[in-house]
């Protein structure tokens with residue numbers, strides 16, 4: 001993701017429906033998008049955590065959304081947001097799989113966690129398609145994206161390895 005993606009990202013993600021389960025709009029203006037991008041590119045300011053943010057594009061370069069991962073302690077907290085015109089076409093599953101595969105390639109076995117509003121059926125289905133399983137509280141990690149009432153999903157190859165179970 002680059003600051004110059006701000007206008008296209010804002011245009012893609014400005015629809016009201018995008019923020020329905022996010023507690024509000026994902027981006028509120030081009031300026032907000034640019035400031036957010038610049039902030040995430042600066043990173044968290046601690047070596048203990050890494051922020052990864054990617055703009056999702058079609059092959060013709062049209063910007064359709066974004067995916068992100070916050071990595072720490074052998075785990076990554078992931079999220080995805082696509083613009084409404086591109087829902088229902090499998091793009092989010094492809095983007096999410098790319099993110100998860102890239103994390104595994106670069107970092108080896110890594111647990112993947114995500115939070116989701118209980119009514120966000122499409123996102124819950126994506127999590128299941130990725131092999132993620134709904135977790136019960138208390139959760140192993142404090143999750144930055146968790147809001148009261150959210151469900152938590154995880155795919156935990158690293159935890160399985162720690163517990164001596166097959167991957």
Ligand SMILES: CC(C)(COP(=O)(O)OP(=O)(O)OC[C@H]1O[C@@H](n2cnc3c(N)ncnc32)[C@H](O)[C@@H]1OP(=O)(O)O)[C@@H](O)C(=O)NCCC(=O)NCCS
Nearest residue numbers: 018021080081082087088089090092115116121122123125
């Ligand atoms: C969540 C989001 C990424 C899903 O993308 P999408 O393109 O709409 O997802 P899809 O249409 O591919 O649907 C994914 C799955 O959910 C299912 N699904 C979609 N809407 C559904 C509904 N209302 N009820 C039940 N299942 C539903 C689809 O059938 C599909 O399942 P399948 O792969 O087994 O066929 C997209 O809606 C989005 O960006 N929303 C705004 C941001 C957001 O909520 N991000 C997630 C935060 S956790």
